[in-house]
Amino acid sequence: MSDAIEALLNSATDALRQRRLDQCITDCEQALSLLSSTDRRVPEALSLMGTAKVQMGNRAGIAEIQKAVSLDPQEPQFHMALGQALLGIGELDAAEAPLMQAWRLSRNHPAAATLLGKCLIASNKAFEAVQILGPLVEAGQASPSQIRLFAEARFNSGDIYGAKDVFSELYGAEGPLTQTDQLQFARISMALRDYQEAGELITKVLADNPASIDARVSALRLADWQDQTQVLDEHCAALAQSGRARPDAMSLVVEHAPDLNHDLISSVEALLADNAARLEEQANLGLAYALRLDREKRYDEAWQVAQTANACLAKHFGRLQTPERRAEKLATDRKHLQNAIALLKETAAAPAMPSGQQFIYLLGAPRSGSSLIQSVVAAPDGVTSIGERTSLYPYLAKAAEMGMSADGFSSYRDQLAQADLAGLARQKVAGKQLVDKTPHHLYVAGLLDRIHPGAQFVQVLRNAGDVALSMLLRPFSAAFEEATSLDALADMLEFRLEARTAWIDAGLHIPAFSYDAFVADPHDQGQRLFGLVGLDWKADYLDPSARPEPVQTFSSRQVRKPIRPASIPHWKAYQAFAPNAFARLEDISAAQNAITDTNL
Template structure:
């Protein structure tokens, strides 16, 4: 059985169990490989239908029927969805609000953040006493980078339902992104007071601190919970990641690795991942985005020099690089924008193509290229202000989109962040990641294979792409910061500014697992940290160049 068929069947099994978000993730995974897969499209429509978001279900089911004309099961689902959509206007306000919340979730999952915010705003307007609706609105505002609005929404949710642990957790994440460490820890600990075995809250608390030998209370409490507690989905995994972090801080590498191993095994059991389709996609990107394709589309994109794409693997130093650049008075950082990935996902439909990405690029038109470039550039520059000559987007998976970026923004800069595989691989393995697209992160061999394929793909584009591509090595940056930062700024066309050396003083939001490391001066503590774990990292060693 093919991998895509296995993925779709896993989604169908989850759908039958009512596990809608997990089912949606499986169907999305299949559609990322083959956007026109009829069964996956039908599955996405069924997820929306079961979530009572009929108007969201209809377009998915119409695409499924177009991909498999005459399919009676798809036709039945589409008929039902259309009937429910017509009846929606007669819903009561609370029911309508519930439908809007479901719609917001669907939009958020597909990367349509602004539309999701609008749906949630309508939901809380229709049902102003719905605490959960305000919490979800706050999460959408956070993804959109609007921290003040996110905090207000979460505090309104808590005013309505002060004993909801999830809302305290979400508020803590907003405060953490804003750099308000003490308040963030207080919010997370309140979540733990309400739910002592809340593994996700434990992980957030532990990430806010560096533990020393005398800090025993959290360690004892977590060990007792791991030994005795019943866990909700994902919380046991998070608790083991938290224990791994504490033991690492204390220098007990064997104990730390054992808990990291358990956390990663729990994740793989709950969310199985097969890396080969991702590697095959990357090979196909290299084959399609060749010299002929790039030459054919020359001059089709935007002439803007504003975008700076930071790419690489997680834990490669990308957040540090963005923080340094964003400290320049003529630069800005937007964090990780999902806009270009969403626009890429929409390309086949936009082109009227049955081919998935990257093959659909063969049918690209000048009008579509300009439209996609303008759409992305509008979002990139939305909050930056007139002084920003360069704006960083550090969505690392844009590495897979370098060929498209070469067409859309031939004068952009690309910063390829790199780090010694053993240190980077260990750091990836030691962290729990939110969102899709990092299934490889929970297996050392997968990390090595993905890194190898990324290097091959970047080598290809360094030879062919018209943009300036700058390699930044983490060890060089932290070992010799000033000359390396000067070189980086020069490559971006920016004058030297000493504020880039004091990046840790910048008052800006950071929403990655490195959010606290970049709020302290540069250090070399993480260089060759892997040697403490050397005996555990054999699966990575064979991928060293």
């Protein structure tokens, strides 16, 4: 009997590996019918059967894997099977705990580390993924695919040069050979603003494989950032023909196609209804379509499409914005802010940078107009825009999260200051003053002041209703979980005012600047802004041709247009769909106006 059971389980394992899922389930059912309830092989049969069912699209298989875990909680394989199944159906939040347990029980087994790393990266916890995967790479135990995943984790945590170093070591002197690696290297080059290298790599892939949709997607994004309209149109037309089955490709077509004809709309709607599509890409396509409908002033349709997409994203990331979750997040954010403020008060600043470079940090929320303001501030000679340079943020956020001691942070601060200086030198960043606009930097502003003494901070504020609506219509939820809910976005914008007040009370100087006032009166407000950061003002800086730098932002095209005020707040078109949320956002706008002394 025992031999027969072993044969059935071995057959089930082989069938699962070969994706003969029906056979796997049949073998497991037969094995279970022969096993006593206390047999140690019951969990194995349940885990195999549940995995096969999940791969067939039957979520009931999750319960069978969970039962296997409960019967043998010390077996890492069952935890790993549960986490992998949850990861496969997009339940990222639920997948993390069993994968973490599998990693611990297996003592950093490469398979468990790989799955956990993938889950953490997908959950926007790339900094933690670096810590999980790093020991494998450093011990020389990582496969090429695991090294690539480690590089991806470093890339997504903001350590772009670290990612490039990992890939360069993997590729060797010949450089990236496969098209996948060439495109990954191109994306890194784009992030490092080496647009020439990125363009050469993408062009090479397209020369070898004109049908590459991935290359077209990267090429279109690069053309958009560089304002190469004709090139962008060519890639958009190609994707409109070849990318019909890809939500990510069609998102770009929906955004950029001059004419979204009935045929293209049908393809978009088919993808949005496709249950087999990757949930995040499908939802992002929904947001692109909602934004297109918004541009066409079809506001009721835009609202419905955006609501559906955001509900999918909230579920995908395991971040449904319930009142309880929002309250918990706000309490956590306040605790981390207080930890950061304590470090500001208890530590001294690092030595001044030998390069003499000074930082100007624009601390606006996403969609607050910071891209335009950064572009204008960086127009003078000697001032350089560095986009959203996130290399320090994950480390400072971790220090605040863990409540690091003052002594620990003092040592940490010096290491980070030296590393940041080395990174700037390697990137060959010119200019005595560097302008950054990373939204998250507001939460660690005092710690940035300790690393870069003399840094200047400006909180950019814009009509709260317009900021919240703009984020709601765009795929921000991977980095800002609040972006799927107007109520949660109101929490975030209110807390950002609270954070500014807390930093000021702790001794930090953070003047506020109104984007709405700026677009209404660019010359006078521009002069005021330059006075805030100690720069000499010229009206020429308002001319888009005076600031031709590529812009990596959703608003790349708007930044290059002449500055014009909005005739009416955009959110007014959506007020009827969420009157209570927009009323609260209007109160937040009033509070912002009181700070910036405007009546807009």
